Amino acid sequence: MTNKGKGNLTLVLVLILGVTGLHYGTTKSPWAIHDFYRRLYYIPIILAAFHFKLRGGFMASALVMFLYAPHLLLYFGRLDITVINQLLEAGMFMVVGVITGYLAEESYRRELQLQRQLSQLMKMDLLERKLRQSERLASLGQLASGIAHEIRNPLGIIKTISQTLHQEALEAGEDSLTEGLHIIESETDRANKVIKGMLDFARPEPLHLKPTNGEQVLHELLTVLRSLAKQHQVEIDSRLQSVPPLQADADRLKQALMNLMLNGIQSMEQGGTLALSLEKGTDSMALITITDQGQGIDKESLPHIFDPFFTTKEGGTGLGLSVTHRIIEEHRGTIDVTSEPGKGTTFKLHLPLAQNHIEEAPHET
Numbered sequence: 001m002t003n004k005g006k007g008n009l010t011l012v013l014v015l016i017l018g019v020t021g022l023h024y025g026t027t028k029s030p031w032a033i034h035d036f037y038r039r040l041y042y043i044p045i046i047l048a049a050f051h052f053k054l055r056g057g058f059m060a061s062a063l064v065m066f067l068y069a070p071h072l073l074l075y076f077g078r079l080d081i082t083v084i085n086q087l088l089e090a091g092m093f094m095v096v097g098v099i100t101g102y103l104a105e106e107s108y109r110r111e112l113q114l115q116r117q118l119s120q121l122m123k124m125d126l127l128e129r130k131l132r133q134s135e136r137l138a139s140l141g142q143l144a145s146g147i148a149h150e151i152r153n154p155l156g157i158i159k160t161i162s163q164t165l166h167q168e169a170l171e172a173g174e175d176s177l178t179e180g181l182h183i184i185e186s187e188t189d190r191a192n193k194v195i196k197g198m199l200d201f202a203r204p205e206p207l208h209l210k211p212t213n214g215e216q217v218l219h220e221l222l223t224v225l226r227s228l229a230k231q232h233q234v235e236i237d238s239r240l241q242s243v244p245p246l247q248a249d250a251d252r253l254k255q256a257l258m259n260l261m262l263n264g265i266q267s268m269e270q271g272g273t274l275a276l277s278l279e280k281g282t283d284s285m286a287l288i289t290i291t292d293q294g295q296g297i298d299k300e301s302l303p304h305i306f307d308p309f310f311t312t313k314e315g316g317t318g319l320g321l322s323v324t325h326r327i328i329e330e331h332r333g334t335i336d337v338t339s340e341p342g343k344g345t346t347f348k349l350h351l352p353l354a355q356n357h358i359e360e361a362p363h364e365t
Contacts, residue, residue: 005051005052008047008051008052009051009052011044011047012044012047012048012051012056012060013044015040015043015044015047016041016044016060016063016064016067019037019040019041019044020064020067020068020071022037022040023037023038023068023071024071034071038068038089038090041064041068041093042093042096044060044064045057045060045061045064045093045096045097045100046096046097046100047060048060048097048101049096049097049100049101049104050100050104052101053101053104053105053108054098054101054102054104054105055101056101057096057097057098057099057100057101057102057104058094058097058098058101060097061093061094061096061097061098062094062097064090064093065090065091065093065094068090068093069087069090151191151195155188155191155192155195158184158188159184159185159188159189159192162181162184162185162188163185165177165181166178166181166182166185169181194319205252207249207252207330207331208249209247209248209249209331210247210248210249210354211245211246211247211354212245212246212247212248212249212250212253212354213245213246214243214245214246214248214278214286214288214351215240215241215242215243215278217248217250217253217254217257218238218240218257218276218278218288219240220254221254221257221258221261222236222238222276224258225258225261225262225265228262228265229265229274232265232266232268232269232271233268233270233271233272234265234268234271234272234273234274235272235273235274236273236274236276237273237274237275237276238275238276238277239275239276239277239278240276240277240278241277241278241279241280243278243279243280243286243353244280244286244353244354245353245354246286246351246352246353246354247331247351247352247353247354247355248331248351249331252327252330252331253327253331253351255323255324255327256323256324256327256328256349257288257290257349259320259321259323259324260290260321260324260347261274261276261290262320263292263313263320263321264290264291264292264294264345265292266294266313267292267294267295267313267344267345268292268293268294269294269295272292272293272294272344273292273293274290274291274292274293275289275290275291275292276288276289276290276291277289281350284352284353285333285350285351285352285353286350286351286352286353287348287349287350287351288348288349288351289346289347289348289349290346290347290349291344291345291346291347292344292345292346293343293344294344294345295341295342296339296340296341296342296343296344296345297337297339297341297345298341302337302339305321305337306321306322306324306325306335307322308322309322310322328349328351331351331352332352333349333350333351333352334349334350335347335348335349335350336348336350
């Protein structure tokens with residue numbers, strides 16, 4: 001029972017005992033006074049029925065009748081028709097308590113039913129939106145895959161020719177030509193990067209799920225990223241607990257986490273702290289949290305950050321977070337994001353634990 005429930009129970013008992021005390025403390029008073037006191041019993045009975053439903057109304061009225069009946073014998077000194085009439089009238093306590101409790105319980109049940117129906121409607125709406133999004137993404141993925149293949153081969157030829165010409169220009173000392181060819185190569189690399197992102201998004205590789213040490217995955221990422229973070233004057237604050245193994249594809253999970261951590265580091269143009277944590281979550285899940293102190297994301301952009309080709313970063317392809325979101329969903333996990341412009345962004349990843357290791361208790365390292 002909650003503290004509020006205990007408080008309501010205490011109030012009901014105090015009122016019942018208080019009214020009973022008035023009856024037994026004034027046995028020589030006129031019956032009209034006791035008639036008034038008797039009506040006061042309805043207050044705790046109705047309160048009990050309201051707060052504790054049918055069971056509360058029944059038990060409160062039964063307690064009142066149990067306490068009230070001996071008082072009648074004390075007052076009248078004998079069991080006669082008057083006492084019997086009063087006892088029958090006291091039976092109204094039970095009627096009021098049971099009816100009020102029943103109505104309160106029915107109201108509560110209807111409220112629960114409405115809440116369940118509302119929850120189901122919201123889930124159906126969410127599933128419908130996800131289905132529509134999946135259909136759009138599938139169509140977009142097919143289109144992106146076709147375009148990427150058509151463009152990739154010509155780009156490869158362009159880069160090969162530019163590299164050959166670049167080498168010849170260097171040997172001939174043609175500085176202006178060398179600079180132009182360098183720009184061509186740079187832009188070709190950038191276009192290839194976009195195409196690679198499109199292909200990653202359009203044709204995701206199948207996952208190879210197996211028990212995976214999440215702490216080890218994060219340690220390996222930290223080893224790779226600390227040097228880059230230092231260049232950006234970013235300190236990485238990692239707090240990793242030893243949790244049961246994740247049911248994950250280590251390489252794809254690294255890809256998703258790398259995208260998020262790189263975004264966090266690059267968002268802190270003036271430096272800052274990137275916080276990374278791993279802990280046991282709820283419902284057989286592990287929780288990975290990544291928090292940066294970067295520019296943040298405005299409310300209008302936040303709902304769209306996982307949409308393909310949507311980006312707020314200059315020079316970004318808008319595919320990194322889309323790929324990350326897809327990878328986490330393929331792991332049957334979830335990813336939540338909160339952000340405040342000017343203060344930073346937090347990503348929370350909930351990932352399932354391997355079934356054979358769910359009961360293992362985590363501990364600090």
